[in-house]
Amino acid sequence: MIDSFQFSSLPEIVFGKGKRNELPAAVTSRGNSVLLLTGSSSFHNSGHGDEIISGLKAANLTFSQEVIAHEPSPSLVDQIAEKHRGTGIHVVVAVGGGSVMDAGKAVSAMIPVEGSIRHYLEGVGDREHPGEKIPFIAIPTTSGTGSEMTMNAVISEVGEQGFKKSLRHANFVPELAIIDPEMMLSCPARLTATSGMDAFTQLLESYISSQANPITDALALQGLKQIKKYLLRAFLEGEHHIEARSGMALAAMFSGITLTHAGLGLVHGFASPLGGYFDIPHGVVCGSLMAPVFAHTIDNLIDMPEHPAMQKLTIVSKVFADFKYKQEKEYLQAFKEKLIHITNLLEVPRLSEFGFKEECIPKIVEHTSHKSHPITLTKAQMEDTLRSRI
Numbered sequence: 406m407i408d409s410f411q412f413s414s415l416p417e418i419v420f421g422k423g424k425r426n427e428l429p430a431a432v433t434s435r436g437n438s439v440l441l442l443t444g445s446s447s448f449h450n451s452g453h454g455d456e457i458i459s460g461l462k463a464a465n466l467t468f469s470q471e472v473i474a475h476e477p478s479p480s481l482v483d484q485i486a487e488k489h490r491g492t493g494i495h496v497v498v499a500v501g502g503g504s505v506m507d508a509g510k511a512v513s514a515m516i517p518v519e520g521s522i523r524h525y526l527e528g529v530g531d532r533e534h535p536g537e538k539i540p541f542i543a544i545p546t547t548s549g550t551g552s553e554m555t556m557n558a559v560i561s562e563v564g565e566q567g568f569k570k571s572l573r574h575a576n577f578v579p580e581l582a583i584i585d586p587e588m589m590l591s592c593p594a595r596l597t598a599t600s601g602m603d604a605f606t607q608l609l610e611s612y613i614s615s616q617a618n619p620i621t622d623a624l625a626l627q628g629l630k631q632i633k634k635y636l637l638r639a640f641l642e643g644e645h646h647i648e649a650r651s652g653m654a655l656a657a658m659f660s661g662i663t664l665t666h667a668g669l670g671l672v673h674g675f676a677s678p679l680g681g682y683f684d685i686p687h688g689v690v691c692g693s694l695m696a697p698v699f700a701h702t703i704d705n706l707i708d709m710p711e712h713p714a715m716q717k718l719t720i721v722s723k724v725f726a727d728f729k730y731k732q733e734k735e736y737l738q739a740f741k742e743k744l745i746h747i748t749n750l751l752e753v754p755r756l757s758e759f760g761f762k763e764e765c766i767p768k769i770v771e772h773t774s775h776k777s778h779p780i781t782l783t784k785a786q787m788e789d790t791l792r793s794r795i
């Protein structure tokens with residue numbers, strides 16, 4: 406018997422090598438005035454930046470460009486939305502990593518609405534967004550957040566009163582996602598590692614989530630197989646390994662769909678306060694905490710072989726196994742070790758590199774939610790998780 410479930414809309418997806426060349430036609434069918442959001446240096450360094458701008462010019466489109474250098478803050482989104490409100494923008498296009506796509510998604514939603522984005526952020530503001538927006542096209546240049554598939558934009562305020570919260574509405578799913586693995590060839594190794602670990606975490610957390618459904622299960626498992634096959638290759642040989650980039654692009658895309666429909670778990674629970682109080686890239690938090698969180702999760706579930714999450718963790722352990730074992734517990738033990746091994750091979754930075762210290766542990770634990778994690782970790786386990794990455 407299959408439990409009842411719902412599945413909401415996805416963007417139109419155009420996936421494949423060279424598909425970035427379809428952008429001018431996709432914009433033209435929606436209007437002639439474009440607001441283009443890009444990353445800072447990466448957009449031009451890759452060579453694809455000039456190519457995209459030339460394509461827009463050749464199609465006689467008028468465009469203005471904004472550069473997003475960090476994870477978007479409320480004031481940055483407000484400033485860009487205010488500047489372009491009432492100027493007749495027909496389409497917002499974001500070409501970049503998760504921060505650029507989240508910024509583009511938020512700006513496309515805030516141009517038609519008066520006031521600051523703060524009023525509409527979950528857990529921060531007290532207004533509901535009406536869902537009105539400018540059509541939005543996402544072109545990812547990293548394989549990580551899956552923002553090209555989601556209905557939320559993550560907005561970060563860093564500092565003592567910091568937060569990391571979402572602007573969310575079903576209408577904020579991009580109209581179109583152009584996923585071209587050639588766009589990712591120039592993604593630096595360190596960013597390939599941390600954004601890849603974000604996608605890995607999102608797939609695993611949504612796969613074992615209590616809200617998973619048969620569609621998210623199929624996509625998450627397929628995405629995890631791509632991670633096993635291609636994450637290390639993309640890190641080591643990403644400049645020319647188009648097959649690895651393609652596999653990771655698919656994994657990230659699937660992770661965006663599964664997190665939207667099945668939710669996330671404790672690693673992302675930690676990511677909210679850590680990303681609010683410290684200037685730590687989201688992928689570093691995921692890459693850093695995945696191994697300790699899942700070691701404790703497996704330990705807490707180990708005597709519950711019938712638990713749905715335990716059965717799924719066993720399946721994943723077998724996907725990632727390098728050897729054949731006699732007992733399922735041996736696969737699970739090997740998976741715990743494999744996660745540590747992947748974290749080390751990818752050279753994921755420690756949280757202390759970003760100012761996180763022992764005395765910060767209680768505050769982070771206090772503000773961490775388990776989200777849809779299938780089992781609760783004790784306070785001591787949560788403290789140990791953070792301590793292990795100082």
Ligand SMILES: [Fe+2]
Nearest residue numbers: 550603607687
């Ligand atoms: Fe994430």
